[in-house]
Amino acid sequence: MRIRLRHQRAARGCGxxxxxxAAALRSAALRIKAVTVDxxxxxxxxxxxxxxxxxxxxxxxxxxxxxxxGVKATAxxxxxxxxxxxxxxxxxxxxxxxxxxxEHVRAxxxxxxxxxxxxxxxxxMSALVEAYARPVLLVPPAIDxxxxxxxxxxxxxxxxxxxxxxxMRTPGRTLRTLLERSGLLGLFAHATFSDEVGVRKPDxxxxxxxxxxxxxxxxAAVHVGDDPILDVFGGRRAGLRVIQVTSASLEALGAQRPxxxxxxxxxxxxxVARLDSA
Numbered sequence: 001m002r003i004r005l006r007h008q009r010a011a012r013g014c015g016x017x018x019x020x021x022a023a024a025l026r027s028a029a030l031r032i033k034a035v036t037v038d039x040x041x042x043x044x045x046x047x048x049x050x051x052x053x054x055x056x057x058x059x060x061x062x063x064x065x066x067x068x069x070g071v072k073a074t075a076x077x078x079x080x081x082x083x084x085x086x087x088x089x090x091x092x093x094x095x096x097x098x099x100x101x102x103e104h105v106r107a108x109x110x111x112x113x114x115x116x117x118x119x120x121x122x123x124x125m126s127a128l129v130e131a132y133a134r135p136v137l138l139v140p141p142a143i144d145x146x147x148x149x150x151x152x153x154x155x156x157x158x159x160x161x162x163x164x165x166x167x168m169r170t171p172g173r174t175l176r177t178l179l180e181r182s183g184l185l186g187l188f189a190h191a192t193f194s195d196e197v198g199v200r201k202p203d204x205x206x207x208x209x210x211x212x213x214x215x216x217x218x219x220a221a222v223h224v225g226d227d228p229i230l231d232v233f234g235g236r237r238a239g240l241r242v243i244q245v246t247s248a249s250l251e252a253l254g255a256q257r258p259x260x261x262x263x264x265x266x267x268x269x270x271x272v273a274r275l276d277s278a
Contacts, residue, residue, distance in 0.1 A: 032241075032276045034216040035154055035268075036207070038225030039165035039175055042245050043184075043265070046141040054135040054169065055082055061131035062108070069124055073112050081111035089169075096203040098194040101171045102129050133174045143182055146266025151187045153269040160214045163191040164207065164223065166200045166230065190214055201227075202234025211240075222272055224265075228256040243271050 037043055059078040066073050073081075085107040092099060105128050109116040120128070155161055167175065172193025179185035192210040194200040199209075211221055218239030225231025226245045233256045235242040244258035245265065253261070260271045 032159060032220060032222055032272055034160040034162065034211065034214045034221040035272060036162045036164040036210055036221060036223045036235075036240070037151075037188075038223075038227070038231055038245075039163060040168075041226040042144070042224060042231075043147055043163075044141045044143050044178065046136075050136075050139075050141070053139070055079075057135040057138065058082070058132050058169075062128060065124060065127050065131060069121070071116065071119075077112055078108070081108045084108075084111040093166075093200060096200045098167070098198055098200050100195055101133055101169070104169060105129050105132050132169070133171050136170045136174060137177060140178055140181070143184070144265045146264050146268070148184060148187075150265045150268040151184070154272060155187055157269075159272070160189045160216060161187055162210050162214055163188050163193070164201070164210045165193055167193050167195040172196045201225075201230040202237060204234070204238035207235060207238035207240060222259075222275060224262075224268060228254070232256045232258045241275055243268065243275070 040046065059075065059082055062078055063073055063075060085104055088107045089099075089104065102125070105125065106117045109120060109128075151161060163175075163179075165172075165175070172191065172195055175193065176185060176191060179188075185191075190210060190213045192206060192213070194206065197206060197209055199206045201207075207218070207223065211218060214221075221240045222243055223231060223235035223238075223240045224243045224245065225235070228244070232242050232244050236256075236258075241260075242258040243260045243262055244253070245263070246253070246261050247263055248261065250257065250261050259275055262268055262271050
């Protein structure tokens with residue numbers, strides 16, 4: 001909306017600019033210049049059993065690493081500590097804030113024993129953080145088959161692409177590695193992950209940070225995601241148009257209605273083109 005008003009004022013100030021020319025200026029200003037893309041459930045998909053698999057791998061590695069410095073932490077104690085850290089993280093996430101995964105690790109260690117985080121040497125802490133971050137790399141999640149051609153088509157049209165995603169227990173740096181291995185990372189001009197910027201969707205700030213990095217105003221951007229609150233409500237609240245990845249029809253959606261829907265990323269470029277010409 002700010003873009004539209006700025007160009008309307010400019011057109012009025014020119015006096016002699018015909019109505020068609022003023023309309024062309026507004027159209028050029030509002031043309032879609034950027035598309036931000038969610039990660040989980042939009043670009044990559046994990047199985048329901050993945051969380052438990054990652055938990056087992058993390059805690060098995062923690063037990064091995066800690067035993068190497070003489071800290072006896074049983075599997076059951078680590079299991080309880082991991083679940084306890086989830087409650088700690090949930091309290092942070094429900095405020096739309098986030099922390100680095102090093103804080104996740106400290107929370108787990110503190111739940112094992114309150115004084116443990118201060119006793120762990122820096123190199124061991126680094127090893128624990130690495131063990132915590134990497135399980136998703138062992139069995140990589142599936143990528144939307146239509147993602148690459150759709151993203152390549154948008155990029156060829158001069159549209160800037162950015163990742164914009166909340167992280168859970170897997171940090172942004174690991175998600176970058178996943179995309180780098182799949183050959184998709186280079187298609188994105190920027191990536192914003194919540195654990196790196198300290199704020200989560202649906203807070204408008206994370207959208208604003210991403211668009212600022214791209215040099216694009218909200219009115220010239222589209223966000224693509226699967227979640228009706230994080231992506232649809234969050235994106236629209238931040239001033240972007242939103243395309244939701246869902247099998248439901250636009251008419252069947254509730255109060256948090258996007259500007260368009262696609263069943264997968266295979267038809268994303270066409271949906272963006274339709275919004276651009278609307």
